[in-house]
Amino acid sequence: MTALSVATRTAYQSILGAQAASLTSASIGILYTTPFNQDKKLLTFSDSVQDAAHRAGFYNARTYRSILRTAIFQLVREYQHPLTLPELCDRFADYWREKIPTPENYIATFLPTDLQWLREWDDFLNGDQSKLDPHTALPELLELVKKRLVWEIVTQFGHRGAIGPSWERSGVASVSFNPQFLTAATKTLHQKLSNEIEARRKVSEDRVRELIVGLLHHLRHRGAIVQPVTQGNYISSGGETYLLSKLVYMPGVCPSVPAPKFLVNGAAKTKQFERVISGKNTSSWCEDWAMRVFAPHTLLLKEQLIDILHFTVRDFGGGEVARVSFLRSRSRLGYPHGCDYN
Numbered sequence: 001m002t003a004l005s006v007a008t009r010t011a012y013q014s015i016l017g018a019q020a021a022s023l024t025s026a027s028i029g030i031l032y033t034t035p036f037n038q039d040k041k042l043l044t045f046s047d048s049v050q051d052a053a054h055r056a057g058f059y060n061a062r063t064y065r066s067i068l069r070t071a072i073f074q075l076v077r078e079y080q081h082p083l084t085l086p087e088l089c090d091r092f093a094d095y096w097r098e099k100i101p102t103p104e105n106y107i108a109t110f111l112p113t114d115l116q117w118l119r120e121w122d123d124f125l126n127g128d129q130s131k132l133d134p135h136t137a138l139p140e141l142l143e144l145v146k147k148r149l150v151w152e153i154v155t156q157f158g159h160r161g162a163i164g165p166s167w168e169r170s171g172v173a174s175v176s177f178n179p180q181f182l183t184a185a186t187k188t189l190h191q192k193l194s195n196e197i198e199a200r201r202k203v204s205e206d207r208v209r210e211l212i213v214g215l216l217h218h219l220r221h222r223g224a225i226v227q228p229v230t231q232g233n234y235i236s237s238g239g240e241t242y243l244l245s246k247l248v249y250m251p252g253v254c255p256s257v258p259a260p261k262f263l264v265n266g267a268a269k270t271k272q273f274e275r276v277i278s279g280k281n282t283s284s285w286c287e288d289w290a291m292r293v294f295a296p297h298t299l300l301l302k303e304q305l306i307d308i309l310h311f312t313v314r315d316f317g318g319g320e321v322a323r324v325s326f327l328r329s330r331s332r333l334g335y336p337h338g339c340d341y342n
Helices: 001-018 020-033 049-078 085-099 102-111 119-126 137-157 178-198 205-221 285-294 302-316
Strands: 323-326 331-334
Touching: 020 049, 049 085, 049 102, 049 137, 085 102, 085 137, 102 137, 119 137, 178 205, 178 302, 205 302, 285 302, 285 331
Parallel strands: none
Antiparallel strands: 323 331
């Protein structure tokens, strides 16, 4: 069977296994993001009142993220060099404010559906005014949209990067880490493992680099990115999601919605974050990853895995690649949002 036929069969299977709402939302996303559609209006029909109410909200939410991904792609494509995540977050609002000079249209484009209840915006939509108040409503709404966009952009490359039609799964954008700091962290950890762990005396730098890159991508997919929403009380509380719900511009957070999860040591008193070393009979993700990287060459004991991960977290957790801070007198690990996006 050729690669083309395998890909075609996989595509057919994904279509046949999808629900009608998912297929329709994907089609709507394409219709609303194509430059050939200058009149973005849509009317859908359903034979059930309950289905109509559910799908209206579902389509709105999915269309918003499709528009956002397209807007991010257009910004990244215009730059000749890779953008770091802080650069992308800082330039996004200014870039699209120039593309959409009318503030009301800009807010209507990037204000998510879960924030359309805001009094300033609701009064504008249902009132007879053609412009928002430039002294009160307009600056407040622009600031809320800007803060929400930072969260949405980070999550698109963070814990939503492996969910749904993301950039990575679509093959549109890739994520990399600063090569200079990554090389420095690899050399430091390689020297440490070679000198202090007998079973790793002849380990190659490529294996050490593979270990570090795998851990960093796992952190990213878990949402362990230090950003305005996560730094501060959210981290120090051990990932209490109700703190996120207190922020006006944040979406609703519930058990079914993924929240950022940082790595913590075994003594941390939290169930929301992920432990580097599992205290039970089962292995943690970090232990399993270290075993996959090193075990094909030599047998590793539990104590040796603990030492490897201890050195790894300690050595690259104090610089630009990742960062260690404290959670209720216990350490946690995440990394500053300084990745490169191609």
